[in-house]
Amino acid sequence: MMKLNRPNRKARTLTVAAGALALVTLLGACNTIEGFGRDTERAGEAVQDKAK
Incomplete structure (x- = not known):
């Protein structure tokens, strides 16, 4: 019988560790992206206030 390449x-x-590291990085980036979105929104509001 042939052995399967496992x-x-x-x-x-190593594959599981790399996957876990990628997951942790992506979850950490969510918080960063959320903060970036808030900063962008505040900047847009400041521009709108100046335009009035």
Whole structure:
């Protein structure tokens, strides 16, 4: 019977670790993007106030 090419334990662990790191980075970026959106909104409101 043929053996299937399965990733070894080290490769699988590395893949899971890389995925976890990517997930943590993306979740941290959500907070950063939210703050950027608030700053942009405030800047837009300031421009609107000056235009009145």
